[in-house]
Amino acid sequence: MSETLEPQTFRVTRADLIRYAGASGDFNPIHWSDRAAVDLGLPSVIAHGMFTMALVGRAVTAYAGAAHAVVEYSVRFARPVPVPDTDEGTEVVVTGQVRDTTPDGNTKIVLTATCNGEKVLSMAQAIIRKR
Amino acid sequence: MSLDQSFVGRTWPPTEPYQVGREKIREFARAVGATEPEHYDPEAARALGYADVVAPPTFPIVVTLDSSRRQIIDDPALGMDFERVLHGEQRFAYTRPVVAGDALVCVNSVETITSRAGQDFVTTRSEVTDASGDPIVTVWSKLVQRADEQ
Numbered sequence: 001m002s003e004t005l006e007p008q009t010f011r012v013t014r015a016d017l018i019r020y021a022g023a024s025g026d027f028n029p030i031h032w033s034d035r036a037a038v039d040l041g042l043p044s045v046i047a048h049g050m051f052t053m054a055l056v057g058r059a060v061t062a063y064a065g066a067a068h069a070v071v072e073y074s075v076r077f078a079r080p081v082p083v084p085d086t087d088e089g090t091e092v093v094v095t096g097q098v099r100d101t102t103p104d105g106n107t108k109i110v111l112t113a114t115c116n117g118e119k120v121l122s123m124a125q126a127i128i129r130k131r
Numbered sequence: 132m133s134l135d136q137s138f139v140g141r142t143w144p145p146t147e148p149y150q151v152g153r154e155k156i157r158e159f160a161r162a163v164g165a166t167e168p169e170h171y172d173p174e175a176a177r178a179l180g181y182a183d184v185v186a187p188p189t190f191p192i193v194v195t196l197d198s199s200r201r202q203i204i205d206d207p208a209l210g211m212d213f214e215r216v217l218h219g220e221q222r223f224a225y226t227r228p229v230v231a232g233d234a235l236v237c238v239n240s241v242e243t244i245t246s247r248a249g250q251d252f253v254t255t256r257s258e259v260t261d262a263s264g265d266p267i268v269t270v271w272s273k274l275v276q277r278a279d280e281q
Contacts, residue, residue, distance in 0.1 A: 066179060
């Protein structure tokens with residue numbers, strides 16, 4: 001018996017990546033130049049891993065109820081999230097499962113994020129402080 | 132190209148304080164689509180017990196990625212090329228969230244450097260404190276340098 005986080009779908013367009021680049025200061029060209037991305041063996045411009053992590057983080061804080069309730073948050077970037085130069089862009093689907101209570105009474109959430117049906121994160125989890 | 136192993140275990144001097152502004156938190160929250168009022172409205176933040184508007188959980192990367200890049204990744208002696216670097220793993224361990232008005236100081240170090248299948252992996256750790264040295268968050272970033280295809 002475990003609680004499941006309601007799946008959430010986030011649309012990601014090139015404009016989102018430009019906005020995130022500006023806000024975060026990460027101007028790596030693979031996030032805005034197809035030429036730079038293809039040079040590096042990627043299919044096209046890809047989302048910042050930290051942008052995907054931030055989207056998943058929204059689901060985490062929403063579940064936690066408050067920013068200060070998040071004790072730990074970690075991910076492995078398993079696959080890139082290619083973002084086509086279209087109005088629709090792509091979609092990232094985020095789900096989560098409340099797995100365990102840690103010995104100190106905190107709660108562990110195991111998270112998944114998929115794009116085009118493939119997992120783009122692995123070993124993604126958050127620890128939420130006991131309420 | 133393999134990286135300079137002598138970087139492992141090194142710790143760099145504390146960075147100049149990064150002044151966290153309200154507008155920066157609002158800009159970051161907007162960019163990641165976070166809608167809760169405590170990211171935008173100081174009154175809403177204070178009602179929840181924060182000193183000022185509060186940053187989303189991944190905000191510390193803004194400070195740690197930039198400072199570890201300047202101190203570590205861009206050092207030619209390490210042998211990395213930022214244009215070929217991808218993000219492999221990311222972890223945050225929080226003491227408290229970042230709020231507007233914080234002056235963030237990072238102490239950056241290199242935990243590990245490894246190679247596998249022609250790729251190089253560097254894990255950096257940043258201890259982020261406020262101006263008085265009280266801990267806020269510890270940030271680990273694993274960066275991957277893809278093999279040169281030339």
